[in-house]
Amino acid sequence: GNSVTQMEGPVTLSEEAFLTINCTYTATGYPSLFWYVQYPGEGLQLLLKATKADDKGSNKGFEATYRKETTSFHLEKGSVQVSDSAVYFCALLYNQGGKLIFGQGTELSVKP
């Protein structure tokens, strides 16, 4: 079936460390891919997106590249801050039909 799989958390890093959160998907066709972030006590916010293969989404120092050959959309940031502590969700949108599904979320904790 169609699904989104994220690396399990929690992920604990020191400030200024390099971040990678893995996301892989299974899907037919050509979906759009997203990363959402949920800060403590808040709803989900769009972080970045990519709508076709080889597109790179970027925002607030975060980046992710749509890799069709490896069916992946890994989230990266070169230097994390304490304020980046949140839960990160990878998501997939079926452009035909409008179905939008999320991965299970990865909790990130950044220590000073």
Next chain:
Amino acid sequence: NAGVTQTPKFRVLKTGQSMTLLCAQDMNHEYMYWYRQDPGMGLRLIHYSVGEGTTAKGEVPDGYNVSRLKKQNFLLGLESAAPSQTSVYFCASRSQGSNEKLFFGSGTQLSVL
């Protein structure tokens, strides 16, 4: 203010009771979604709608029904609540086009005893 409004924000039910959660958006979006969020499970799609009068099943539709009689409203119903339906429910609507964006409601905390 434009956005997605969910009601109620909190609810406690007894097993077997029924209830309806209301989601309203004033952005003229075609696509609307209902998710449940559980610890370690992330967001799971219950049902969604691609326009007025349409509904479709998501990943976990059992025990829930939905209706989209008006474009701006998407209702989620529990006919006979079970403890396994204790969760936080989020509604979302989605804009389309080059500036595509997903707007979430603030959530409904539901406890079924």
